[in-house]
Amino acid sequence: MVSVVTNIPWGIILILLPSAAAIACFLWPRIANELGLVTAFTIVLSTTGLGWQIMENGAYHHTVGGWGAPLGIELYADGLSLLMLAASALVGSGISTYSASYFEQEHLERFWPLWLLLQTALNALFLSADIFNLYVTLELMGLAAVALAALTNNSDALSGSMRYLLATLLGSLSYLLGVALLYHSFGTVDISTLAERVDSSPTVWASLGLMTAGLALKTALFPLHFWLPPAHASAPAPVSALLSSLVVKASFYILLRLWINIFAPLGEGVDTLLGLLGATAVIWGSLQALRQTRLKLLVAYSTVAQIGYLFLAFPLAVATNVTAWSATTYLVLSHALAKAAMFLAAGNLLLFSSHDRIADLDRVVQRIPLTMAAFALAGVSIIGLPPSGGFIGKWLLLEAALSQGRWDVAVILLLGSLLAAGYVFKVLGHAFTQAPLPLKPTVIPASMEWSALLLAFAAILLGLLASPILSLVDIGHITGHSEVRP
Amino acid sequence: MSSAFLYTLVGLGLFALGLYALIVHAHLLRKILAINVMGSGVFLVLVALAKRTGEVRPDPVPHAMVITGIVVAISATALALILMLKLTAKTGHARLPDDQRESR
């Protein structure tokens, strides 16, 4: 029985299944909803299968069509990839459930093929082991994401997604130029081979700069975040959720991989710059979030701030390695879950009140309690209060900072938490009070409330599962002793 | 100076030129063209660098990459154009909202 599970090529299924489903949904739009939901949950199962496989046999390798590197494409999954796949599957199933009730039929028919395509790209990205394949999947994901952001066709959404498209294309081209330079110098695009061959030279420096800048643009690191708030705030709620929680994380994941395996020993100076930009993002993004009067913009700026935290780890990690990278991984996972929950809850609030002005929320806490519970629990993780995934991430980061005597980082971390508490509770406070203008509420389907709440619960639960999850991260690359391929 | 190096420089030049145009111009069609120019620059670099010193036959892998890259670029351009057309139909001009404010 066990050997059956561990022998199935789960990695292939994770890519083929959603792509086939995307085509099927495009061809038979009438069954798109059912097909999409089944696919979403099959992805969860397949990821579980892959997880089992990895825990039994160690890192996963698959050479597509029997052609290995350098000519063929190799699939690879270690602990880090597995965690990203799992987060994406989990958030994906939540978003799928939500969307099935959220969209009208007309939008549903366009939503499913694009969303399944996006899931294909995400899974393929997390399973890629070479930097060119990462480019292709990144671009595929970007295009699907832009199309999704433009789904509603109103002028805000169109201009938001146009800006998003230009930014994402610029980012990928910059990344691709870096790939070209690296390939020229070392004759390979395979990450682990690159890790062995890489040395300090002007070409490597140039590619480090180009790739880091391109990916930072796609991840919306301050001051390259200009495209994020309009695109994320104008998209439909489930799309905002998947953009904020998964799509920016995918480009960050590539950055993380490159730095852990290739750039960390060379990047002195750049890591300080990234840390500095991250710190500015935390403060500036949080202050902007605090200033907003519209809920969805508040949540979008909160994403800008939370992305800043991910970059705070770079200067710490280059110095000591393990703790800070684990902290980043944890923050990525918990933000993915919490931010998805928060955007879905915001979507419910918007639908319920037909507006998203924070000050005019009308006693929502007793009228849609599940949604507000989701918002509050997600907020707890975003602020970094215990017990939640966000708390563990911040604890690890704070520990790394203090053990290196980096007071500046510690202060930024705490200040960021205080500001985050400010904007989360700004919303929660108004949820209790009565609005000056009463309005006719819309009924929210239970599946939309529960999908937000369950994702928020998962973000909280992450705070209690730190031991097993952190030991998963150790499978394969991340601990620094880059694993030798069989 | 080898011809490969020259082509690489031209490619980098195109990349920089495209970047400049992307930032300077407000009209979306120009922005989309700028992105395409940048893309061509990157492809040129890839092709040029495929001929590495001391080898008779050029390395085929970058060629494969360029072909893949072109396919990606075409789809991206198509998406960008349709978005631009829809935006023009809605708002009456092919510009991003805050660029509009600047040029007024």
Next chain:
Amino acid sequence: MNWDPLIPVLTVASSLVPGLIIFGLAEERVRLRTALNLIGALIKLALVGWMLWGVYHEHHYETRLALLPDLELVLRVGPLSLLFVTLSGVLWMVTTIYAIGYLENSPHRSRFFGFFSLCVTATVGVALAGNLITFLLFYELLTLVTYPLVVHRGTEEARRAGRTYLIYTIFGGSLLLLGTVWLYSLTGTLEFTPQGFLSDLDAEHRPTLIIIFSLLIAGLGVKAALVPLHGWLPQVMVAPAPVSALLHAVAVVKVGAFGIVRVVYDVFGIDFAIELGVTAPLAWLAATTIIYGSMRALFQDELKRRLAYSTVSQISYIILGVAIAGPIATIGGLVHLVHQGLMKVTLFFCAGNLAETLGIHKVSEMKGVGRRMPWTMAAFTIGALGMIGVPPIAGFISKWYLGLGALQADQDWVIIILVGSSLLNAAYFLPILHAAWFQKPPHSWPEDRDFGHKETAWTLLLPPLLTAAMALVAGLLATLPFSPLEWAKLITEREFYCP
């Protein structure tokens, strides 16, 4: 099978589980909700009784759960934690009965009782925490679950009070977090240990340890309402009376004070703390708070605000007892943890009764109220006299031990503080008692709800009478085994000053 590791978890779960179920109940399921609350409270009391017996006979209960690779969540039952668990368990029971009467027919009761149970859960968690990170976890949880109770009424005023409350507590929480992580990066452990775990550290770390101590005390001082971090407490008075009662007697302020006891005795160790020279400033801070709180209380006309400032002052007796740093003063501080809880909860119950029955919110409206509500005012009188320190009520015992302890530790100045604050207590409580009992009632009360021949609903009357009786008994029978005083002595002998 060995049940011991399960006992602490069950103690926490006995209020957590009913709380979570209550959230899901429809508003009109009054009976089921009441039953769940009371069954939870009874189970908790039974467990407390079981543990009291066990701990008395040197039995230990401990649960560990991995949180991070080298950090565990620890729940441990010892004499000190049990003192606090017992207080929370007993007062939860009483306050729940009171809240059922108080909130009769008011909206959103499921939400209220749900968070109420979670609030007790967090307090019990704080009490049982066996290391600093577990403490921190429940400490922050308490902040979160009390917020909905503070803004429960949903008015603009409540929202603003909630905001003030959060600004203070979240800020305090971050200081505590910073101090905790710093300590951890220095020592690699956070386990509460008798005599502390820091005295072996190199002498070069001493300045750092003083800063860490200040961070931890500042973080805890917010909840304990140490001056100048007390600003939130009077504002939070907008919350419903049972919430105020719980906040002032067990949940929030007590948790801060309890944390300070933990930090001084089980993290730093009292001898090491004296060596570092941090106890004297803490004692001065506590003394300042005692006098300042009493002075402010003197000028409040609103009854609940006067009681709130009185809390500011009274909580610092506990901290003073700890900071005087001698066994007898420590007994005084610890026993006040219980005594203040019993007396203050009585006073808030009575204030709630006056407001609910007669619409009285101000001291100036209380003339002659003793004739209209004799039982309520009798309970109030016991609480107030206890606060002043009149024998044989519990408050006297606390002050007596604090005074003796100060003399024993050669800190005679404390006597002046004690006398001064007792005079101030008398100055702000005696006029109320005089007005209530000896002045003529007005022709009509601000509003008058009729309860037939009774002065008010029995659910509102029973709790203050119970707690007043407990305050009296705790003073009268202080020398019996299992009295708060004897238990405080046991803690001091076994945990703090063991040979």
